[in-house]
Amino acid sequence: MFHIYCPHCAEYREEEEFHGAGQAHIARPLDPEACSDKEWGEYLFFRKNPRGLHHELWVHAAGCRKFFNMTRDTQTYEIKEVYKIGEKPSVVAE
Amino acid sequence: MSDLNVMTPEESAATKAAVMDQVPGPEIQGQSPLHHAELESLAKQGPKTGGVHLRELKLLGHLTLRCNPANGDQLAAVERVLGVALPLQPLTSTENGGYSIRWMSPDEWLILVPGLETFEIEAKFRDEMPGHYSLVNSSGGSTVLELSGDNVLEVLKKSTPVDLHPKEFPVGKVVSTLFAKSTATIRRSGEQRYELVIRRSFSDYIWLWLQDASREFGLVIDA
Numbered sequence: 634m635f636h637i638y639c640p641h642c643a644e645y646r647e648e649e650e651f652h653g654a655g656q657a658h659i660a661r662p663l664d665p666e667a668c669s670d671k672e673w674g675e676y677l678f679f680r681k682n683p684r685g686l687h688h689e690l691w692v693h694a695a696g697c698r699k700f701f702n703m704t705r706d707t708q709t710y711e712i713k714e715v716y717k718i719g720e721k722p723s724v725v726a727e
Numbered sequence: 728m729s730d731l732n733v734m735t736p737e738e739s740a741a742t743k744a745a746v747m748d749q750v751p752g753p754e755i756q757g758q759s760p761l762h763h764a765e766l767e768s769l770a771k772q773g774p775k776t777g778g779v780h781l782r783e784l785k786l787l788g789h790l791t792l793r794c795n796p797a798n799g800d801q802l803a804a805v806e807r808v809l810g811v812a813l814p815l816q817p818l819t820s821t822e823n824g825g826y827s828i829r830w831m832s833p834d835e836w837l838i839l840v841p842g843l844e845t846f847e848i849e850a851k852f853r854d855e856m857p858g859h860y861s862l863v864n865s866s867g868g869s870t871v872l873e874l875s876g877d878n879v880l881e882v883l884k885k886s887t888p889v890d891l892h893p894k895e896f897p898v899g900k901v902v903s904t905l906f907a908k909s910t911a912t913i914r915r916s917g918e919q920r921y922e923l924v925i926r927r928s929f930s931d932y933i934w935l936w937l938q939d940a941s942r943e944f945g946l947v948i949d950a
Contacts, residue, residue, distance in 0.1 A: 641833050642902075643817045647888040650905060695905045697817075697832035 635710075637691070640717050641699045650695040656680045657688040657702045684708055686726040691715075746853060748846040749864060750786070757842070759785035760870050760930040770950035777945025778878030781937060784871040784922070788845025790838040791831075792852075794860035804855040808848060809838070820901045820914055829901045829914060829924070837912065837924065839871065870930050872937070875920040878944035883921060885940050887913065907936045 635648040662668050662676055681687065687707050692700045704713040704724045713724040750757060761783055794801045796815050806812050811823035814830045821828050825844075829837040840848050845866060852862050874882065883891055886907045890896065901914045909932060912924040925933050938946060 641817065646904070649888060695910050696903050697835075698903075699832055 635712065637703070637712065638715050639693045639696060639699075640701050640715050641697045642693065646693070646696060650693060652692050652694045654690040654692055654700065657690040683726070686713065686724065688722055744853065746846070746849050746864075749866060750788075750842055750845065753843060757786045759783060760927040761785070761934055764931070764934055766948050767950050769948040773948050774945060775947060777941075777947040778876050779874060779882050779937075779941040779944050780876040780879075780947045780949050781941075782873045782875075782949040784873055786842040787866065787871055788838075788840040788842050788848070788864065789866045789869055789924075790840065790845070790849060790852075791863045791865050792836045792838055792860065793834055793862075794856070795858070796834060798858060800857045801860060804852075804857060808851045808855050818900055818902055820899050827914075829912060831901075831903060831912070839924075842866070868927050869924050870927060872923045872925060872933070873916070873920065874923065874937070875917070876944075876947070877919065878941070879919055879921060881944065882937065882940045883913070886936065887911070889913070907933060907940075909933060 635651075636645050637648055637651055638645050639651075659676070662672065665673065668676070685706060685708055687705055689703050689705055690700060691703050692698065701715055701717055702720070702722065703715045704722050705711070706713060714722065716722055766781075766783055792805070792813075794805075796802070796813070802813055802815075809823060809826050809828070811821045811826060811828065813836055814821045814828055817830060817833070819830050825841045827839045829839075831837050838848075845864060849862060849864060856862070880891055887904055889902050889904045896902075896915055898915050898917060901912060903910065903912045905911075906913070906923065906925070909926065909929040911933070914922045914924075916922050923933075
């Protein structure tokens with residue numbers, strides 16, 4: 634079980650209150666019409682699956698219902714940091 | 728197109744929503760989601776002593792307000808309408824007589840008012856609030872249960888994963904969390920008193936759950 638700090642509620646809560654929503658920082662192509670099928674397909678369907686640091690999007694589903702980002706180590710399950718949408722992560726892979 | 732946050736009074740008036748008086752008077756009988764449980768007759772017939780007391784605060788007005796906490800004009804307008812400021816700190820609440828405001832998220836608050844005053848307060852908000860905001864009457868979607876007594880903490884601990892230790896959960900704190908596989912907004916309203924805002928469709932389930940969870944301490948229904 635994770636013990637997750639919600640940056641909006643400003644306290645730690647149990648994992649069962651949260652939902653993971655996959656990889657964070659996926660930018661939608663500015664001009665979808667101009668994308669090739671490959672670019673659009675990669676935007677829609679292809680996600681990273683790193684061993685180690687991973688930036689993820691989470692939602693505090695049973696609490697404040699806000700989304701936020703989390704940097705997590707997929708190998709040790711350690712949560713490195715949480716940060717709000719629009720902020721830059723301070724912990725990044727080499 | 729004008730900026731929604733700097734509208735003139737005329738523009739603001741033009742955006743006024745149609746407001747319906749859902750409970751026009753006391754002569755119209757309302758039924759809470761727990762009407763079928765007949766809590767009034769249980770209060771008369773049931774046990775008078777026990778570790779947990781349950782009371783339904785039924786047919787209150789539930790108003791969901793969303794606005795910008797950085798907009799001083801909006802904060803002042805709320806204070807004019809309710810006589811009390813919005814709680815801006817996370818997980819806090821404020822109250823003024825029969826009015827209480829719960830922090831739900833950084834830009835969302837739940838305002839509970841006496842049922843028959845709901846329309847009047849909603850109309851006042853429409854007159855007073857400047858700029859871009861949302862006020863929704865969600866009275867029919869939820870109900871409030873008040874739990875109190877010597878063993879209330881034990882019952883809550885069985886039902887929710889949040890830390891309820893008095894150090895972590897002072898009087899006035901509000902959390903939205905899981906409650907017995909459903910969800911609830913729990914507010915500590917007194918030393919041994921908690922208010923649960925629960926969903927209408929889960930109210931029967933939570934009523935059954937609470938009866939079961941408090942059986943070992945003795946459940947007293949208060950009217």
